[in-house]
Amino acid sequence: MNTPYHNNQEFLSHISIDSVVFGFHENELKVLLLELKDLEKYALPGGFVKKDETIEDAASRILKWRTGLDEIFLQQFKVFSSPDRSKDNPTIPIIKSLIPNIDISFYNDRFISIGFFALVEYTLVNPNPDELSIKCEWVNIDDAKNVIIDHSDIINGALEALRIQLNYSPIGYNLLPQKFTMPELQKLYETILGKQLDRRNFQRKILSYNILNRLDEKRVGVAHKSPYLYEFDLENYQKALENGLKSGW
Amino acid sequence: MNTPYHNNQEFLSHISIDSVVFGFHENELKVLLLELKDLEKYALPGGFVKKDETIEDAASRILKWRTGLDEIFLQQFKVFSSPDRSKDNPTIPIIKSLIPNIDISFYNDRFISIGFFALVEYTLVNPNPDELSIKCEWVNIDDAKNVIIDHSDIINGALEALRIQLNYSPIGYNLLPQKFTMPELQKLYETILGKQLDRRNFQRKILSYNILNRLDEKRVGVAHKSPYLYEFDLENYQKALENGLKSGW
Numbered sequence: 001m002n003t004p005y006h007n008n009q010e011f012l013s014h015i016s017i018d019s020v021v022f023g024f025h026e027n028e029l030k031v032l033l034l035e036l037k038d039l040e041k042y043a044l045p046g047g048f049v050k051k052d053e054t055i056e057d058a059a060s061r062i063l064k065w066r067t068g069l070d071e072i073f074l075q076q077f078k079v080f081s082s083p084d085r086s087k088d089n090p091t092i093p094i095i096k097s098l099i100p101n102i103d104i105s106f107y108n109d110r111f112i113s114i115g116f117f118a119l120v121e122y123t124l125v126n127p128n129p130d131e132l133s134i135k136c137e138w139v140n141i142d143d144a145k146n147v148i149i150d151h152s153d154i155i156n157g158a159l160e161a162l163r164i165q166l167n168y169s170p171i172g173y174n175l176l177p178q179k180f181t182m183p184e185l186q187k188l189y190e191t192i193l194g195k196q197l198d199r200r201n202f203q204r205k206i207l208s209y210n211i212l213n214r215l216d217e218k219r220v221g222v223a224h225k226s227p228y229l230y231e232f233d234l235e236n237y238q239k240a241l242e243n244g245l246k247s248g249w
Numbered sequence: 250m251n252t253p254y255h256n257n258q259e260f261l262s263h264i265s266i267d268s269v270v271f272g273f274h275e276n277e278l279k280v281l282l283l284e285l286k287d288l289e290k291y292a293l294p295g296g297f298v299k300k301d302e303t304i305e306d307a308a309s310r311i312l313k314w315r316t317g318l319d320e321i322f323l324q325q326f327k328v329f330s331s332p333d334r335s336k337d338n339p340t341i342p343i344i345k346s347l348i349p350n351i352d353i354s355f356y357n358d359r360f361i362s363i364g365f366f367a368l369v370e371y372t373l374v375n376p377n378p379d380e381l382s383i384k385c386e387w388v389n390i391d392d393a394k395n396v397i398i399d400h401s402d403i404i405n406g407a408l409e410a411l412r413i414q415l416n417y418s419p420i421g422y423n424l425l426p427q428k429f430t431m432p433e434l435q436k437l438y439e440t441i442l443g444k445q446l447d448r449r450n451f452q453r454k455i456l457s458y459n460i461l462n463r464l465d466e467k468r469v470g471v472a473h474k475s476p477y478l479y480e481f482d483l484e485n486y487q488k489a490l491e492n493g494l495k496s497g498w
Contacts, residue, residue: 014261015361055330055361079325079363081304112264112304114328167417167493244416 005095005132008106011048016113017059018046018151019074020158021067022141023122024175027184029141029191030122031155032067034133037094042139042147043132044154046113059116067136068128073174074116077161078154081112085150094132113150117158119174162192170211170240173232181219181227182206209245211237254344254381257355260297265362266308267295267400268323269407270316271390272371273424278390278440279371280404281316283382286343291388291396292381293403295362308365316385317377322423323365326410327403330361334399343381362399366407368423411441419460419489422481430468430476431455458494460486 021032033042047062049055059074092107127136144155165171172180172188186202206212213233218226270281282291296311298304308323341356376385393404414420421429421437435451455461462482467475 012263012359012361014263049330049361051359052332054332055328076328079304079328081298083301083303110261110300112261112298164417164493168413244413 005099005102008048008103010050011106012051013106013109014111015049015055016046016111017049017055017062018044018080018113018115018154019059019063020044020115020117020155021063021069021072022117022119022158022162022175023125023138024188024191025122025138027187027191030138031141031144032125032127033137033139033144033147034066034129035135035137036091036133036148039090039094039148040146041090042144042151043091044147044151045136055114059114063118066128066130068126069120072118072120074118075161076114076116078115078157079112080115080150080154080157082150083110085113086111090148091132098131113154115154115157117161119162119171121174121177123177159192166192168244170209170232170237170245173234173237179215179217179229179231181229183227185212185230209236209240211240254348254351257297257352259299260355261300262355262358263360264298264304265295265360266298266304266311267293267329267362267364267403268308268312269293269364269366269404270312270318270321271366271368271407271411271424272374272387273437273440274371274387276436276440279387280390280393281374281376282386282388282393282396283315283378284384284386285340285382285397288339288343288397289395290339291393291400292340293396293400294385304363308363312367315377315379317375318369321367321369323367324410325363325365327364327406328361329364329399329403329406331399332359334362335360339397340381347380362403364403364406366410368411368420370423370426372426408441415441417493419458419481419486419494422483422486428464428466428478428480430478432476434461434479458485458489460489 023030023032032045034045036043045063045066047058047066049058055076056074060072063069063072063074092104095102095107096104129136141159145152166189172185175188176184182203185206186197186199189202190197211233212230215229215231217229219229220226272279272281281294283294285292294312294315296307296315298307304325305323309321312318312321312323341353344351344356345353378385390408394401415438421434424437425433431452434455435446435448438451439446460482461479464478464480466478468478469475
């Protein structure tokens with residue numbers, strides 16, 4: 001078996017990448033994790049930077065290799081650099097057992113890890129485990145605790161970055177289906193923020209951004225009054241991504 | 250002469266740090282730069298990460314070493330990783346001339362650089378050049394062009410991060426004198442944003458955040474009507490730093 005773990009001479013030493021991929025499904029915010037072989041622990045999809053590539057290219061390549069996901073918009077958010085973070089990394093014994101004659105010194109070094117996050121449409125993802133893991137699966141953000149080394153800190157850091165981004169950037173296009181109701185959009189915001197929002201204030205504020213089109217269609221078969229369906233106005237959404245929401249200065 | 254450049258065995262390879270230190274003076278946003286010896290070019294105060302320290306500790310240590318500044322709150326904002334960025338770095342000949350028998354291979358490697366930024370009170374700073382530079386000085390942000398390698402991108406990236414931060418975080422405490430007028434505060438925002446703001450909207454919005462105390466004092470000796478002086482309400486300012494401005498979700 002040939003794996004990227006063999007070729008560690010092609011990577012920069014001391015630098016790794018970990019990606020937090022968020023999806024939204026059935027009113028839950030989920031994160032994509034790999035369940036490691038023989039460990040009953042999860043890990044973020046991560047890897048190393050080739051000597052001739054940017055960290056952005058590395059993050060895309062790693063995510064594709066580890067999960068089969070392609071063309072994901074990844075954003076770097078923070079570097080994690082505790083000097084102790086890579087001590088006793090439990091993936092090293094797995095690499096050793098996969099490749100018995102490997103020079104393990106590359107992996108035993110100290111690593112700083114560059115955290116990236118992405119928002120993806122849950123239904124489009126078909127996660128594939130890599131050779132270190134028995135499965136790759138969506139885990140509810142509240143249950144994503146049983147992870148290796150500092151991956152909890154990286155997940156929390158990504159969530160914090162996402163919450164901050166809600167203040168100046170539109171969100172939802174990659175997380176919701178094409179047509180959605182106002183309560184579904186509000187639930188997305190509430191799930192990311194971890195708190196309840198006032199229904200009328202939310203609606204007033206989100207409509208003021210001019211990024212939604214109300215359709216002449218209603219969701220049928222739900223309790224109470226049938227709610228209208230909305231879709232994102234992609235031209236205005238794109239403008240707001242570039243220039244910030246109108247609530248800015 | 251003994252300099253930190255001698256001891257490159259104590260640093261992680263491939264990783265550098267560059268800090269963009271902003272100050273505000275006479276209605277201008279300024280950035281702290283080192284003028285390099287024999288080059289007529291400027292560089293950001295930067296350096297390397299010791300094998301046993303976090304990147305945050307490294308950034309603080311480097312800024313103190315390079316500029317004399319202590320206890321600055323530095324925030325990491327982005328990693329710069331173009332594979333070509335460290336080719337032909339013009340500081341390498343300066344290091345060679347300072348330390349003729351140095352093993353230069355450490356410096357010739359590819360480096361990714363972690364960008365930090367800080368906001369400091371202009372009047373408190375007494376910049377000191379290090380041994381690679383003839384001076385350390387404040388340069389107007391619009392004039393900070395004649396810089397080495399990708400330091401222009403790093404300065405622009407820091408400015409962008411600062412602009413984004415204006416949307417969810419209070420700003421000004423480390424940039425303005427203790428007492429200031431509303432037009433002075435507005436000018437700070439306008440200078441960071443690079444655009445003019447409506448006077449009445451600005452005043453209404455900034456007052457709604459509840460982070461200002463209006464004093465029973467007016468600025469005298471200025472043209473037109475004497476404007477009131479304000480100071481930050483430090484308790485509410487601190488709360489807004491932690492929880493975000495009230496304009497958030």
